[in-house]
Amino acid sequence: xxxxxxxxxxxxxxxxxxxxxxxxxxxxxxxxxxxxxxxxxxxxxxxxxxxxxxxxxxxxxxxxxxxxxxxxxxxxxxxxxxxxxxxxxxxxxxxxxxxxxxxxxxxxxxxxxxxxxxxxxxxxxxxxxxxxxxxxxxxxxxxxxxxxxxxxxxxxxxxxxxxxxxxxxxxxxxxxxxxxxxxxxxxxxxxxxxxxxxxxxxxxxxxxxxxxxxxxxxxxxxxxxxxxxxxxxxxxxxxxxxxxxxxxxxxxxxxxxxxxxxxxxxxxxxxxxxxxxxxxxxxxxxxxxxxxxxxxxxxxxxxxxxxxxxxxxxxxxxxxxxxxxxxxxxxxxxxxxxxxxxxxxxxxxxxxxxxxxxxxxxxxxxxxxxxxxxxxxxxxxxxxxxxxxxxxxxxxxxxxxxxxxxxxxxxxxxxxx
Numbered sequence: 001x002x003x004x005x006x007x008x009x010x011x012x013x014x015x016x017x018x019x020x021x022x023x024x025x026x027x028x029x030x031x032x033x034x035x036x037x038x039x040x041x042x043x044x045x046x047x048x049x050x051x052x053x054x055x056x057x058x059x060x061x062x063x064x065x066x067x068x069x070x071x072x073x074x075x076x077x078x079x080x081x082x083x084x085x086x087x088x089x090x091x092x093x094x095x096x097x098x099x100x101x102x103x104x105x106x107x108x109x110x111x112x113x114x115x116x117x118x119x120x121x122x123x124x125x126x127x128x129x130x131x132x133x134x135x136x137x138x139x140x141x142x143x144x145x146x147x148x149x150x151x152x153x154x155x156x157x158x159x160x161x162x163x164x165x166x167x168x169x170x171x172x173x174x175x176x177x178x179x180x181x182x183x184x185x186x187x188x189x190x191x192x193x194x195x196x197x198x199x200x201x202x203x204x205x206x207x208x209x210x211x212x213x214x215x216x217x218x219x220x221x222x223x224x225x226x227x228x229x230x231x232x233x234x235x236x237x238x239x240x241x242x243x244x245x246x247x248x249x250x251x252x253x254x255x256x257x258x259x260x261x262x263x264x265x266x267x268x269x270x271x272x273x274x275x276x277x278x279x280x281x282x283x284x285x286x287x288x289x290x291x292x293x294x295x296x297x298x299x300x301x302x303x304x305x306x307x308x309x310x311x312x313x314x315x316x317x318x319x320x321x322x323x324x325x326x327x328x329x330x331x332x333x334x335x336x337x338x339x340x341x342x343x344x345x346x347x348x349x350x351x352x353x354x355x356x357x358x359x360x361x362x363x364x365x366x367x368x369x370x371x372x373x374x375x376x377x378x379x380x381x382x383x384x385x386x387x388x389x390x391x392x393x394x395x396x397x398x399x400x401x402x403x404x405x406x407x408x409x410x411x412x413x414x415x416x417x
Contacts, residue, residue, distance in 0.1 A: 001413060003027040004041045005374070006049035011056045011347045012364050025055065027370045030413030035366055046415070050407055052378060057362045058090025058371040058411055059350040062257055063233055063305040064330065065154075067391075068114065070099025075310040075391045077111070081118040083389040084308075085416040087330040088350070088373040088406040093357060094124045096132065097154045097309075103127040103138040105146035112147050119414040123149045123357060128167055128178060132156050137167060144174050149357040150231065152179030155280050155325070157215060159185060161222060168228035177229045177357065180219045182240065183281065187211035192321060194282040198267040204320070207282055209237040216240050220247045223254060231356065232256040234307055236281035238291035245300045255356050256300075258292050259307035260329055261396055264336050269396070275316045275323035276396040279307075293340065296349065303353040306333045310392030327396040331388055334375065335402025343377050374407035374417075381405070 005025040010018045024039035025032060041047050064084065067074035075083075084092050094111065096102050102111060108124050115122035126143035128151040130136045140151055151167065158164045158180050167178050188211040193199050195206025216232060220243060223230045232244065235256050247254050259279070267283045277283060295301040309326025316323055337346045350373075354361045362371035380403050385393060408417035 001029070002042055002045040003410060003415065004039060004045050004047050005053065005055060006047060008053045008055040008374070010364060011054055011343060013344050013348055015364060018364065027410065030369055032364070032366050032368050032370050048374065048407070048417070050374070050376070052376045053407065054375050054377055055364070056347045056373050057351050057364050058409060059088045059373050060353050061089050061092045061306050061308070061330070062303055062353045062357070063095055064092045064308040065095045065097040065310065065326070067310060068098060069110070073312050073391070077114045077122065078118060079391055081115055081120040081122060082416070083330050085120040085409050086389050086406060088334055088375055088409060089120055089330065090371050090373060090409050090411045091121045091123060091354065091359065093149060094122050095154050096125050096127045096152055101127050101132045102143070103130050103132070105139060105142040108143050108146040108148045119409060119411050119416050121411065123359065125150050125152045125179070127151065128153050128158060129163065134159050134163065137163065137170070140167070140171055140176055141174055144176055149359065150177035150179060152233070153181065155181055157181045157183045157185055161218060164219065165222050165226055168223060168226040168230065172228045175229070175358070177231055179231050179233055180215070182212045182215045182219070182232050182235055183207070184211045184215040187214055192278065192282070193270055194267045194284050196267065196285055198270055202270060202273070204270070209239055209284070209288070212237050212281060213239040213243060216243050220252065220254065223247070223252050224250065228253065230254045234259045234262070234281055234305065235301065236262045236284050236288060236292070238288050241291045241295040241300055245295070248300065255302040257303050257305045258296065258301050260304055260333055260336050261307070261327055263289060263292055263304070263340060265396065273320045275318070275320055276327055276394050276398070278320060278323050278325055279327055279396070280325035302356065304337065304349050306330050310390055311394045312392055316394045327394055328388070328390045328392060329395070329397070331390070332383055332395065332397035332400065332402055334404050334406060335383070336397065336400070338377060338404045370410045372410045374409065375404060376407060377404040379405055
């Protein structure tokens with residue numbers, strides 16, 4: 001199939017020759033054949049000629065959850081990847097949040113096979129521990145060979161420090177990336193929101209920033225002792241940013257991410273007890289949001305994630321204390337980041353991160369496989385239910401003004417428009 005993009009403005013800060021230039025882009029059999037000022041379409045070519053068309057290399061999300069197997073009512077793999085594609089993402093890392101959890105090579109093979117016909121590519125994480133229970137190390141080496149790009153117990157912290165030590169030591173034999181969710185469960189106790197003035201005002205039990213920072217400090221001490229590769233997902237406090245900055249200055253091989261909703265909302269949004277704002281980690285205070293943005297700009301925080309977490313309505317439309325954690329975030333990711341940062345920074349944030357997982361980074365050059373996201377960066381609109389493609393609709397961003405929309409993606413000689 002031949003695809004011709006007409007008058008597409010290229011956003012690729014690493015490509016000085018084409019960055020912010022308008023070009024026609026001809027794609028043949030999945031490869032970029034020609035980039036030029038004006039290209040005449042051959043017969044039967046699919047022509048994409050949209051208003052204010054922009055193009056970048058395909059976007060990457062380091063942390064999404066779906067449901068399948070076990071929670072298909074939340075999201076299937078097929079519809080989850082379709083939603084990711086319609087949101088501009090050509091590659092996503094899948095959190096181990098299914099039932100059963102993926103803690104063996106056969107589980108990883110199942111996930112990859114379930115996704116092999118989709119346009120957006122799925123890169124699964126395997127569990128660090130058997131069943132994610134934090135007691136015994138899972139089959140890390142076998143899962144790596146089956147295609148796992150890292151090892152995580154999702155939102156379950158590794159409470160046993162010796163288990164994290166062994167995981168970091170063992171995974172060095174095959175360049176494995178180990179996750180550790182940043183929360184000390186004993187400090188967090190029965191808290192469900194950020195501990196502060198808002199939790200006191202609302203009468204809700206709080207999770208202090210100390211719970212996150214104490215766990216991160218512990219993990220960094222272990223990493224300094226063992227070596228290896230550690231990833232700390234979805235940090236949320238100013239103190240966490242400082243701890244990771246100091247660790248990187250020491251030369252430790254640590255990376256971290258931040259969820260987009262933790263960059264946009266504060267715990268002030270909890271006043272109406274809307275369960276869509278019940279997230280893990282919780283929404284924090286304004287000084288934390290400011291520190292997280294600065295951490296991204298300085299490179300202390302390595303990448304953003306949607307932390308896309310579908311939940312069916314029965315788990316959200318109940319009392320706040322009993323509601324499940326999580327918000328979906330794929331559909332709103334670009335429209336939020338495009339308001340927080342300038343366009344070049346936004347695209348940089350949406351395209352970085354693959355290297356940490358040992359994945360090849362696409363390039364927008366002639367002769368290369370087309371792995372592209374097509375978008376329009378200027379139109380503002382309000383996110384409504386009809387804008388959601390996810391099976392679950394638990395979006396904290398409903399009724400939020402977004403800036404910019406997605407036309408589609410091109411990957412593996414397939415198109416989502």
